[in-house]
Amino acid sequence: MTKASDAEYLEIITGAIRVCANYRPRFGHGRAAGFTVAEFRELYQADPFYSWFGLDNPLMYAAHKAAGGLTSVYRQIGIGCQWVFNRILRDSLSIDEEAANWSYKVPGATRGRERTLSLDARIPTVALKSGSRADAVRSWLAESAKRLELTAKAARSLQGAVFEVRQGYKSKDSKRQNADVSNAANAYAHQYLPVVVLLSTQIDSDVAERYRRARWLLLVGTTAGSPWDSTYAFTREVIGYDLAAFFQRNAASLRATVDEVMRSLLSER
Secondary structure (H helix, E strand, O other), rough: OOOHHHHHHHHHHHHHHHHHOOOOOOOOOOOOOOOOOOHHHHHHHHOOOHHHOOOOHHHHHHHHHHHHHHHHHHHHHHHHHHHHHHHHHHHHHHHOOHOEEEEEEOOOOOOEEEEEEOOOOEEEHHHOOOHHHHHHHHHHHHOOOOOOOHHHHHHHHHHHEEEEOOOOOOOOOHHHHHHHHHHHHHHHHOOOOOEEEOOOOOEEEHHHHHHHHHOEEEEEEEOOOOOOOHHHHHHHHOOOOOOOHHHHHHHHHHHHHHHHHHHHHHHOO
């Protein structure tokens, strides 16, 4: 299996971020392409109330575009990093795309239909080739089970780990938390250890505690620590790829991409 280079990983992330430069606000109309500034002014000028208050001002458009677009920047950084994390597992552990992905089905809102839910990456131990890297993953998995205080039977039944990758988690969105608690339960039902991978240190302490109670292994974006609490220690010591060093090497390119996108979003165009 050919391993990706820095340039390939970098393009995955920056490509996801550049999408934000084309963001246009929808102003509650559900319009897929959003509104241009001219279309926005026409929309608000046609509304007597908004027109009276001068809300058709291009600065209002710029504010909406910046607010929604910057939220999109956070989201797209997370998406790009999800893709790269999945690719790193595949490249570093020599597992194929099918092995590195995981999904499960739940009943849908309509009787007889099912919904498919997925997490961002998977390491199934059966797919690992024998060697020091496979041994490191299995040792990490066994110690993770101990730290989460799983029963001996549950620990022995684990067939690998599944991962939810986030750039950070500042929100207290109960719907998102409930979905993640359900994801953890389903992961254990399928005999996988559920792992939250945060690329930053940004997570609300109450949310972190709830995830730990749901038996998620929570890895946070610290450069120090152990493979059981630090994302970057985990990728370096268990997966065999120094993700922190990758971000450090490419920080100038990452900053330039974000700066370019933010300048576009903060304009009045």
